[in-house]
Each structure stands twice: as C-alpha cells, then as structure tokens.
Amino acid sequence: MIPAIILFAATYVLMLTFSKYRPYIALASGLIFVLTSMLPLNEIIPSLDFNVLLMIGGTMGLVQLFIDSHMPERMADMIMDKVPNVQWAAVCLSLFAGIISAFVDNVATVLMVAPVAIEICKKLKTNPVPFIISIAVSSNLQGAATLVGDTTAIMLGSALDMTFMDFFFYHGKLSMFFVVELGAVLSALIVYFVFRKEKGAIPKSGKMTEVTDYVPTVLLFGAIGLLILASFAPDSWNLPAETNGLICCALLVIGLIYNYIRNKNIEAITGPLKAIDLETLGLLVGLFLMIGGISNMGVIDALAQLLAKLGAGNPFLMYTIIVWASVLISAFIDNIPYVATMIPVIAGIAVEMGIDPTPLYFGLLSGATLGGNCTPIGASANITGIGILRKEGYEVSNGDFFKIGIPFTMAAVIPAYILIWVIYGV
Numbered sequence: 123m124i125p126a127i128i129l130f131a132a133t134y135v136l137m138l139t140f141s142k143y144r145p146y147i148a149l150a151s152g153l154i155f156v157l158t159s160m161l162p163l164n165e166i167i168p169s170l171d172f173n174v175l176l177m178i179g180g181t182m183g184l185v186q187l188f189i190d191s192h193m194p195e196r197m198a199d200m201i202m203d204k205v206p207n208v209q210w211a212a213v214c215l216s217l218f219a220g221i222i223s224a225f226v227d228n229v230a231t232v233l234m235v236a237p238v239a240i241e242i243c244k245k246l247k248t249n250p251v252p253f254i255i256s257i258a259v260s261s262n263l264q265g266a267a268t269l270v271g272d273t274t275a276i277m278l279g280s281a282l283d284m285t286f287m288d289f290f291f292y293h294g295k296l297s298m299f300f301v302v303e304l305g306a307v308l309s310a311l312i313v314y315f316v317f318r319k320e321k322g323a324i325p326k327s328g329k330m331t332e333v334t335d336y337v338p339t340v341l342l343f344g345a346i347g348l349l350i351l352a353s354f355a356p357d358s359w360n361l362p363a364e365t366n367g368l369i370c371c372a373l374l375v376i377g378l379i380y381n382y383i384r385n386k387n388i389e390a391i392t393g394p395l396k397a398i399d400l401e402t403l404g405l406l407v408g409l410f411l412m413i414g415g416i417s418n419m420g421v422i423d424a425l426a427q428l429l430a431k432l433g434a435g436n437p438f439l440m441y442t443i444i445v446w447a448s449v450l451i452s453a454f455i456d457n458i459p460y461v462a463t464m465i466p467v468i469a470g471i472a473v474e475m476g477i478d479p480t481p482l483y484f485g486l487l488s489g490a491t492l493g494g495n496c497t498p499i500g501a502s503a504n505i506t507g508i509g510i511l512r513k514e515g516y517e518v519s520n521g522d523f524f525k526i527g528i529p530f531t532m533a534a535v536i537p538a539y540i541l542i543w544v545i546y547g548v
Contacts, residue, residue, distance in 0.1 A: 126160050126419040130412055134454055137499055138520055144499065145401045148408025155415030162418065169414025174229060174502055175406060176367025179398050181233040183374040184345060186397035187338035187381060189237050195331040198241035208246060208320035212253055215239050216313045219257040220264035220306055224271045224299075226349050228261040228503040230370070234342060235261075236510045246324065251516050255526045256313045258507035259495040263309060263534050266491040267302040269353075274461045276353070278487050281465045282480075286354070298484060301541050305492075305534030312533045316526055335384070341377050345370055402509030406502060413455060422460055425451060426467040437477050441485050441547060444468070445539050448489025449531065453496035461490050481546040488538040495531040498523040 133151035137144045155161040161169065188194065205211045215235060223231040235257050243250035265272030269279045269286045275298075278284070284292065290299045333339075348369045355361050362368070374394070381390040416422060425447075432443050444464075451460055464486055472479035494501030498508055498518060504527075508518045 123416075123419050123421050123424060125158070126155075126416045126421055129154060129160075130416050130421070133412060134499070138497070141498070141519065142517065145405040145408065148405050148412065150408070152408040152411025152415070155411055160419050161411060161415035165414055165418055166411065169417075170407060170410045173364045173367045175403055176364055177370045178229055178233070178403060178406070178502075178506060180367065180370030180372075180374040181230050181345065182398045183394040184338065184342050184370065184377055185233050185237055186394040187377045188234075188342050190393070191333055191335040191338045192331050193333050193336075193339045194237035194241045195245075196333050197238045198245060199330045201238070202242060202245065202324045203326060205324060207323055208248060209314060209317040211242055211324065212256055212317045212320070213310055213313050215242075215253065216256040216260040217306070217310055220260040222346070223261040223264040224267040224302075225353075226271075226346050228258075228265050228272060228501065229506050230345070230349065230366075231261040232258050232503045232506045232510070234346070236507060240510070240514060248320070249516075250514065251511055251518055251522050252316055252526060254507045254511050255504075255518070255523055256316070256530075258501075258503045259527050259530045260306070260309065260313075261503045262495050262501050263306060263492060263530075264302060266487050267299045267306075272491060274457050274487060274491055277461055277465065278483055281469075282483060292480070295545050296541075298487065301484070301488065301538045301545075302534075304537045304541060308533040308537055309530050312526070312529050337380055338377060341373050345373050348373075397513075399509045399513060401512070402505060405499075405505055405509075409499070409505075416455070422455065425460075426464050429464075430467055430471050435475070437475060437481075438543070438547065440471065440475070441481050441543060442539075444482055445485040445489040445535070448486055449493035449496065449535055452490045452493030453500045457490040457494060457501075461486060464490075478546065481542055484542045484546065485539070488535065488542065492531050492535050492538075495527045495534075496524075497527070500527075 129151060133147060136147045140147065152161075156163070156166060201211060201214065205214055215238065219231050219235040222235065232254075236254055239253040239257060240250050243253055266275050267289070269275055269284060269289050275289070279289070282288075289297050291297055349366055352361065352365050352369060355365075378391050378394060381394070382388075384390070429443055429447050448460070448464075465483070468479055468482045468486060472482060494504065498504050498520065504523070511518055
C-alpha cells in the first residue's frame, strides 16, 4: 500500500500546487497506477464512473444550447429585478442551487445554475469566481438532504432500507433533511459574509432579455424532471447504473437534431459539442483511476479498519471519529467508494459494541458528503464549477476556494455533528 499512498499524496500536492495543469497531472498519475499494475487492466473500466462522465458531457452540451437561447440572461434579469444588491443575488443563487441539488445530481445542478450566475456577473461587471464556488459547495451540501439527492444518500438509504420519507422523519425523529437544512441556513450566512462588501445596488433597467428559443429550456428542465423520476424507479426495473448519464446524452442528441433542423448548418451541432469541457472530463477520469488504484491496493479498507480500532468501546468517540475522519478523507478521496467501504464496517462496529448504528451512519453521510467542499478537487461539482470558470477565462486559486469552501464546510458539519448526536446518540 505504501507506493500507492505516496503516489496518491504526491499527485494531490502537485494538483493543488499547479492548478492550471490538474487534468494532465491526474491523467499521468492514473496512467502510472495502471502501468505499475496497482490498478489492473481489468479494473480500469469498473473504476470509471461513466454515469458522471456521461451526465457532465450531455449536460454541458444542453447548457450551451440553453445559453445560446439567451434564457440565462433572461433569468439573470429576473433575479436582478428582485434582489437589492449583489450580496443577496449570491445568497439567492446559492440557496436556489441547493434546493435543486436536493433532488438532482450535484454536477448537473452546477451546470444548470452556473450560466445564470455568469450572466449576472457579466451584467454587473463583477468577479464570478466566488459566485460559482458558492453554488458548487451549496450543491454538495444539499445532496444529503433527501434519498435521491446524491449517490451516497442512495447507498445509505439502501443499506438501512430507508424510504424517501425516512429522510424527513426516521423512527419518529427528525432525520437528515432537517439536519442538512440547518447547515444550509448557517452556510447561507457564510455566503452573506463573504459578499459583505458587495452592497452596491443593482440597477433596474426594467428591460428583459428576449429569449430566442424556448426548446433548450424545455429540454434542460425536462432533464431535471427525468433525473428526479429515475431516482424513484424501483429496483425491479433494473435500470443501468448509467441511467442519469444516458438521460442527459439522449436529451442532448434531441437538442442537436432540433438545432440543426432550425438553423440548417453544421455549426448547430459542432457548436454545442465544442462546449463540452474535455479538460474537466480528463481530470475526472484521472481521479477515478487514482481512486480505483488505491482502492485495489487496500488503502480505503485499511483506513476503515483503522477508524474502527481508534474508537472501539466508546460510542461518542466512535461517532466523532467517523464524522471528522469522513470530512478529512472525502476532501481528497471520492466519497462513493469510501462510503461503500464504511457501510459494512459501521454495521460490524455496531454489532460488536451493541449500539444503534443510526448516528454512525448519519454521521458518515454528513461528513463524507460535506468533506468534498474543503478542497477544489474534493467533489465533482467543484471540479465542474472550476472548469466553467476556466472556460470564461478565470483561474481559481486554492485561496479563492478555501476561503469559501472551508468555512462553508464547518458551518454545515458542526451543527449536523451536534444535532445528529442529540437526536440519535443521547
């Protein structure tokens, strides 16, 4: 395991140090994992999350059609007409992204909301970097609010045989939805503080941008509806793991065909396809290969066993370790394999200690979901948001991200940490 840990750690240091070259560093590291057989050839395909890759690619193309229709500008006009200043525009967009993300994948949420934020910033001639970061971290937060908000929530719900309503009330007690929403309220205060100097009034022109075509908007909101419906599909349907990605790509194909018929030129197809950010996809591929490598080498299993040993015998200490170790680990490791590994570990710990596993499971979900907000490469939504900014000509420094992501994480995790234990642990 030692070579895998060293390579993994060195890669993250390099990615944080040389932010412009993250995709190439991640891909090179993934290739090293493969060439050294730390990730066997037969494990390459299983390591890649094609659902995320297809969903990002498909949604990026849809979003470009959405942008070309001028609908984001119209929505930006509507928001600017209702809020008093830039500060409140940032808070409202952050909360809006969070609400959508409670029901739709975090990455898709960022791709859908970011264009509106970009247009607002263009109109106000202000820096979009803190806007997009706020949207991304807010999306990550709300993924744990409902059974369908995030893959980790679905995994936990399956392990505990939870229904959709169990995320609101579980065994007659307040459940994850209310825990997350408390964090959302406090996190909104962080966004309000970050934009405390943006008190300038937003000019009210009274004019609304004319939307040239409403079909892309229908397709984009259709994607939201279909993603929600797919999350409720019963297991008996045996839908493929890539269902969400296939939905987004299918709608993109429909949009491209419609756009070609409407404009009758090849640019109607190539334009939206060029908008698909290959660097963002490449970065994710590299990260998936790296995580597959350390998982294959037993690093994640060893981490889980270490956590179990550290807190043995004391339920509160065990709960504390699981929450905060999950925050730290998920800042660097994709939370899906980590949560998948920890669920059976927690089940074993609960049996051995003779305790109710609920607070441990909920603490795991809370910490693992929010930990990705600590670093710019800790969650796919963060990577996507930074990719959008890069296409707009903005480079996001580690400092830019940390000053929002870390306080946002603490504002969400600390109340969740306290509330879960008060409800289920005492």
